[in-house]
Amino acid sequence: MKGLTKEQLVARALEEGFVKAGICRPDAVPEAAGRLRAFLAAGRQGQMGWMAEREAWRGNPAALWPEARSVIMLAEAYTPEVDPMAGLGERDRGVISVYAQGKDYHDLVKRRLKRLGRWLIETAGGEIKVFVDTAPLMEKPLAQAAGLGWQGKHTNLLGRDLGNWVFLGAIFTTLELEPDAPEVSHCGTCTACLDVCPTKAFPAPYQLDARRCISYLTIEHKGPVETELRECIGNRIYGCDDCLAVCPWNKFAVAAREIGYQPKHGLPELADLAALDDAGFRERFAGSPIKRIGRDRFVRNVLYAIGNSHSANLAAVAQGLVQDADPAVADAARWAVARLQAKA
Template sequence: MNETLAAALKAEAARLGFAASGICAPDAIPEAAGRLATFVEAGRQGQMGWMAERMHWRGNPAALWPEARSVVMLAESYTPEDNPLDALDHRDRGAISVYARHRDYHDVLKKKLKALGRWLLAEAGGEIKVFVDTAPVMEKPLAQAAGLGWQGKHTNLLSRDFGNWVFLGALFTTLDLPRDAAERDHCGSCTACLDICPTQAFPAPFQLDARRCISYLTIEHKGPVDVGLREGLGNRIYGCDDCLAVCPWNKFAVEAREAKYHARPDLTGPALAELAVLDDAAFRARFSGSPIKRIGRDRFVRNVCYALGNSGDPRLRDVAQGLCEDADPTVADAARWAFARLS
């Protein structure tokens, strides 16, 4: 009976547009707690204090909801229509991570997860909880345990079937469903993702130091970025896709079926000069419905200032100068740094 239900559940997930689905037990990742503890003890989480504060739940999914008997992991494709690395050549324009170029994926993905959950409740009863990134759930190890793919040397999930351009969601259920076989590593001797990182954020294969990761620095990190890392940011003003974009398994990437993940024209290579002059109201209006909105105007314009300084374009010197006395001291510091480089 449960085998039939699991097959029907996966069929419904495919109908809803998920690229892949798999099932594991809540206690399927016993090694996760130790790895997380090592990461936090080394301080590699940077300013992300919430990783340490909720380690008990994050390291042990069974503790998050003890009544759960199965975890259904879902992968949602957001494969870009272009090569994100091309944006790095246009230094007078900002490079925005592919996932942030349209609607906030949390809202889109959670809606689909809830639809799948309602289907499961109607078919078999039980109780469910759905999680998308914001809860203390280690989605990538769980996805590997559920057979969706494996965590590559860049620590992101990738698959021989759909590459690594995926969002992950989790559906916990009190139903006891048959488990899928875990996936194993297929990276081999490839080090493309490690070699391309502009800030050397990977101390070793399968390890990440967030304090050097451009995605962390442009999104999570508050205050000035270390001067030694600013040049490595290039024109990346929100996130970084380098290690994802270079992965050879992307030749099997699945086209994004959800229209809400297709890039907005105004978020594909926006002019730095245009972004630098945004005040708080204009920032909020421009990035309404986008995940970019959550970092706020000051942190975003700080990133834009670093990109100005890395542009090598003297025409942008006046733009940087206009922010040298910004009300936010971090923006002013970044602007002065940019102005000095362009002078």
Template sequence: MQSRADLKNRLVAQAREEGFAACRICRPWDVPEVPARLDAFLSAGFHGQMGWMAQRTHWRGDPAELWPEARSVIMLAESYSPETDPMEVVGRPDRGAISVYARGKDYHDLVKKRLKRLARWLIAEAGGEVKVFVDTAPVPEKALGQASGLGWQGKHTNLVSQDWGNWAFLGSVFTTLDLPADPAETDHCGSCRSCLTACPTEAFPAPYQLDARRCISYLTIEHKGPVDEELRGKLGNRIYGCDDCLAACPWNKFAVAASDIRYAAREGLDAPRLEELARLDDAAFRSKFSGSPIKRIGRDRFVRNVLYAIGNSGDPALKSITQSLIGDPDPAVADAARWAEQQLS
């Protein structure tokens, strides 16, 4: 009969075979600090319109409550490290800057399939029950990532590793099996403030704190309706997400190559022309972003973002586009078009 240690070693090897950059294990109850941190975040209103974060807080704050029978949490990191400088497009005002993770295939689908294959392998080898999660359930992945030793939550609140930087998707396999746990990772940010000073909107009120209401990723993806005018100019040409704080992290010198070519940018999504994106109707938007995480925000919110970027472009030649969208049926799009036209006048 194989020992628990042998099973764990084989599990880690199998995770590598599946393409994961790292595999570590912790207990569901190894994150006692999460409830207080979550409460402070919500009490400050930092979650903005993300009302779902204030729901199921008993699960979100305590993974042991999510599935009481679970005895181990297998935490996995999958690299999506870009091959080129992700900030290059930010200096091209006629183009749209799309976050690296959203330029290719939707990571939810790819990571979940790998997690399920790994979970099936584990059941076949040792029995037990499993549940897999990837960013779609009230699971504090980053806190569990630190508790398992995958990395630590940096000052930008994202997980950072000495081995693979911070360009990684996280997934978890909860299991009733009692597997040997790894030691938690310690903080290695030191006095560095690179990620904090890189933020265009000053979304970090303090190190390790994020006010989502000022975060460009939140504003371009989660926020419904018009964006506060004070922040529109700071969006630059970022039309879906933002990589500034991630790209600034010095630990990325150890970043490992993306494990799946499907994370590479689709043709035209590394630096798409704003003029072409602004002309998308609903059908064209759905076709262009089929299988992409961008599709979930819908045409209206996406074109709203594109119009803010056009307003920030300084290119009067784009005024014809803004004028054509002033009468758009969506109020936020029409408002963004009027604002952009004023900026270009």
């Protein structure tokens, strides 16, 4: 790095708000292609067809931008201040994944990546491309190759000095930068993340079947969710944090620095959310990652939570949606009404 040391790069990354930075080569994860191929062959991607459509790029980061010589991987903390599982007992309210309780992280992380990238060009030259969930890129294997942490048994990235509440961003550059040593797993014999999963979405340690994952079911899955899984969803209406929340390494988690990740609201009441029409949904979740799933899928999730609430008072709320224009919403409403009547 002409005129630039790795220490200066890391220091600048921390100044920008990242909590850790590391460097690897674009071809540092040759095993990723085979793992992705096996995942897709087993159909574990569910309805996420985009994973197979760009398999060649996703499995080989070096193919994404052949001119790149180095990848700078960066971690940004969004560590919650309270236990995200505490709300699971408040059945008349909805639980939203920690990462989606504030502003959309895509915007906040990308802004930081661009600032750091501009500084890098001004200081050392070269060209850059920045990515944060915006390209067919396997960020977690690259982050492990860059020494930020390792993919735990829950398949998420965690670090001994980070915990697992982190967003990842990548800067690809044409500069030749000295790579860091990759990290290895320190999960040991712990299976806390596997044991806590309500839907048993982990066929084995370090493997995930997205089709059973509550985050997938409430965010990516279109249409009705399989009946056998609805009760397991509980009152989680967008995402799930259980496997992250129980990780013992979180005792070393870094505090979130970005105020934008602070929750905008407390636990929302299911009755209020079920009443949202399309305009109301878009207004309430403007600037939030929740907005991208749309009103219908979100209200479907809310109705599953209502069905699991054991609250007879919410039966009328569900009854009001049994003729909803969206078939999945109407199906969820009928299911919720039947569940609540059976409990009564």
